[in-house]
Amino acid sequence: MTEAIWIFFAFTLGLLARGAGLPPLVGYLVAGFTLHGVSDELGMDTESSEILEHLAHLGVLLLLFTVGLKLKFRSILRPEVIGGGLIHFAITCLIFMPGLYLLLDIGSQEALLLAIALSFSSTVLAAKVLESKQELRAFHGRVAIGILIVQDLIALVVMSVTSGNTPSGFAVLVFALPLLRPLLFRLMDASGHDELLVLLGLMLALAIGGMGFEVVGLSSELGALLMGALLAKHPRAVELSNSLWSVKEVFLVGFFLQIGMSGLPDDHALLFAVIAALLMPLKGILFFVLLLVFRLRSRSSFLSSLLLANYSEFGLILASVALPQWLVPLAVTVALSFVLSAPINRLAHPLYARLARYIDPLESSKRHPDEQPVSLGDTRVLVIGMGRTGTAAYEELRQTESRLMGLDSDPARLKGHREAGRNVFFADAEDYNFWQHLDMPGLEAVILCLHDIEGKKIAARRLRERGFDGFIAAHTLHEDEVAQIRDAGADDAYLTMSETGVALAGHVNHHLNSGSRTPLPESLG
Missing domain, CATH: 1.20.1530.20 (Na+/H+ antiporter like fold)
Known part of the structure; x- marks a missing residue:
C-alpha cells in the first residue's frame, strides 16, 4: 500500500513539473516533502x-x-x-x-x-x-x-x-x-x-x-x-x-523522495536556497x-x-x-537551481545570438585546436574516421584519387597521419555545428569509418540534411546495425567481417591465377 502511495505522488507531481517545463525530479522532491507532511495520516x-x-x-x-x-x-x-x-x-x-x-x-x-x-x-x-x-x-x-x-x-x-570506513587487506x-x-x-x-x-x-x-x-x-x-x-x-x-x-x-x-521525506524545509532552509x-x-x-x-x-x-x-x-x-543535517536545505537549493536553469538552457542559442556582439570580442585570437574550421574545398572523396579501417580505405583510394581528405576527432591521431603525408584534418563528425557551417562544393562520396554507430547515423543524417546527394558508404561489425545506418541516409553499409572475407578470397584468387605461384613439391602434391 505504501509503495502505491509513493508511486502516485511521484508520478502526479513529476507530471506537473514536466508540464511546467521543469525536470520531473523537482516534482519528486516536492512529492517527498508532501509525503513527509502527511506520513502520519497515511500510516507510513x-x-x-x-x-x-x-x-x-x-x-x-x-x-x-x-x-x-x-x-x-x-x-x-x-x-x-x-x-x-x-x-x-x-x-x-x-x-x-x-x-x-x-x-x-x-x-x-x-x-x-x-x-x-x-x-x-x-x-x-x-x-x-x-x-x-x-x-x-x-x-x-x-x-x-x-x-x-x-x-x-x-x-x-x-x-x-x-x-x-577502514579498508581491509583485500582492498x-x-x-x-x-x-x-x-x-x-x-x-x-x-x-x-x-x-x-x-x-x-x-x-x-x-x-x-x-x-x-x-x-x-x-x-x-x-x-x-x-x-x-x-x-x-x-x-x-x-x-x-x-x-x-x-x-x-x-x-x-x-x-x-527519500530526501524530501527526511523533513520539511524551514525558513532557514528556504533563505539558504534563495541566497545560493x-x-x-x-x-x-x-x-x-x-x-x-x-x-x-x-x-x-x-x-x-x-x-x-x-x-x-x-x-x-x-x-x-557527510552532511545529513544539511540534506533538506541542499535539496531545496538543487530544486530551485533546476527551476531557474532548465528554461534558461532551452533558450541558450537565442541568448547567445543576443549577447554575441558583447562576448565574442573576449575570445582568444588563438583558437582551440578542436574548434578550427574545416573547409573541404575541392575534395571529391571524404573519409570520416581515420582509424585502422579508415586509414586502409584512404590508402587504397590514394592510388587513384588525388582530391581526397580524411577527418578525425582525435588530435593525437592527426599528427601521425600528417607525418605520413595524408591530407587529414580535425573535425568532430558528430558535432551539429560542424555540419551546419560545412562547405563541400565538390564532394561526391563519403566513407564513414567511425567506431560508434551513433556517429555514423549522425554523420549520414547531417549530410543529407545539408543537401548532399552523393554516395555514402559505411562499415559495421553488427548485422542488425546495417538497416539503422541505411535509414539514417547512407546508400549502403557493409559488414566488416564479410568484406574482410571477400578481400581475403580476392587475394587468394589473385595469387592462384597470377601464374607466379611456386608449385608444391611432388611429395606434398
Whole structure:
C-alpha cells in the first residue's frame, strides 16, 4: 500500500513539473516533502522508510555505474576539462568556505564540505538538456560532460574520505580489476540485446561493484563507478547505458523522495536556497572565463557555462554521507537551481545570438585546436574516421584519387597521419555545428569509418540534411546495425567481417591465377 502511495505522488507531481517545463525530479522532491507532511495520516511506518532508503541507494549506484560507462579518459584528459573542472572547484571552495563559515556560524570542516557540495553542477540536468537538443556530442556538450565527470570523481573521493570506513587487506585487489576487462567484454558480447544485458549491468553495478567493494571496506559508490569504467571502451557501452536508463531513473525517484521525506524545509532552509540561487550567475561566469582562458570560442564557453551554472544531485549524495543535517536545505537549493536553469538552457542559442556582439570580442585570437574550421574545398572523396579501417580505405583510394581528405576527432591521431603525408584534418563528425557551417562544393562520396554507430547515423543524417546527394558508404561489425545506418541516409553499409572475407578470397584468387605461384613439391602434391 505504501509503495502505491509513493508511486502516485511521484508520478502526479513529476507530471506537473514536466508540464511546467521543469525536470520531473523537482516534482519528486516536492512529492517527498508532501509525503513527509502527511506520513502520519497515511500510516507510513519505519519499515517502509527503510525500503525507500534501500531503493535510493540502488539508484545512486546505477547512476554512478552509467557515469562510469561514459568515462573515456581520452575525452577527460584535456586541458579545458581537467583544468576548467579543478580550477573552478578550487576557486568555488575558496570563496564559499569562508562565507559559509562566517555567516552560518559552523565549524571549518562542515563549511568546507558544504562548499564542496555547492561546487558541483548537475550531471542529470546537463545530460537531459543536451539529449533533448541532440547536442550530447557537440563540442560544448562534450566539454560540459567532461567537467561534470571530473566533479563526480571529486565527489567520490570526498565521500570515500569522509565515510570513515577502514579498508581491509583485500582492498588491494582493486588494482587487479583491469585484468577482468577481457572477461567482462566477453560477458557483454554473450548477453545479447535484451534482458540479459540489463541483468549484467545490474549485477556489475549492485553486486560486484556495490556489495563487493563494501565487503573489502571500500565505498560502494566507488565500486559502481569503476565497474562502469571497465566497460567504457566496449562498443556496446552506450547500449548498456541506454538499457539501464529507465531502471536507474525509477530507483533515483526513490532517492529524491527519500530526501524530501527526511523533513520539511524551514525558513532557514528556504533563505539558504534563495541566497545560493543568487550566486548561480557567478558560478556560470567563472566557468565562462576559465573556458575562454583555455582558448574555447565564446559560443562554446557560453553554452557550456549555462549547462554548468546550477547545483548538483551529487551534492545531495555527498550530503547524505557527510552532511545529513544539511540534506533538506541542499535539496531545496538543487530544486530551485533546476527551476531557474532548465528554461534558461532551452533558450541558450537565442541568448547567445543576443549577447554575441558583447562576448565574442573576449575570445582568444588563438583558437582551440578542436574548434578550427574545416573547409573541404575541392575534395571529391571524404573519409570520416581515420582509424585502422579508415586509414586502409584512404590508402587504397590514394592510388587513384588525388582530391581526397580524411577527418578525425582525435588530435593525437592527426599528427601521425600528417607525418605520413595524408591530407587529414580535425573535425568532430558528430558535432551539429560542424555540419551546419560545412562547405563541400565538390564532394561526391563519403566513407564513414567511425567506431560508434551513433556517429555514423549522425554523420549520414547531417549530410543529407545539408543537401548532399552523393554516395555514402559505411562499415559495421553488427548485422542488425546495417538497416539503422541505411535509414539514417547512407546508400549502403557493409559488414566488416564479410568484406574482410571477400578481400581475403580476392587475394587468394589473385595469387592462384597470377601464374607466379611456386608449385608444391611432388611429395606434398
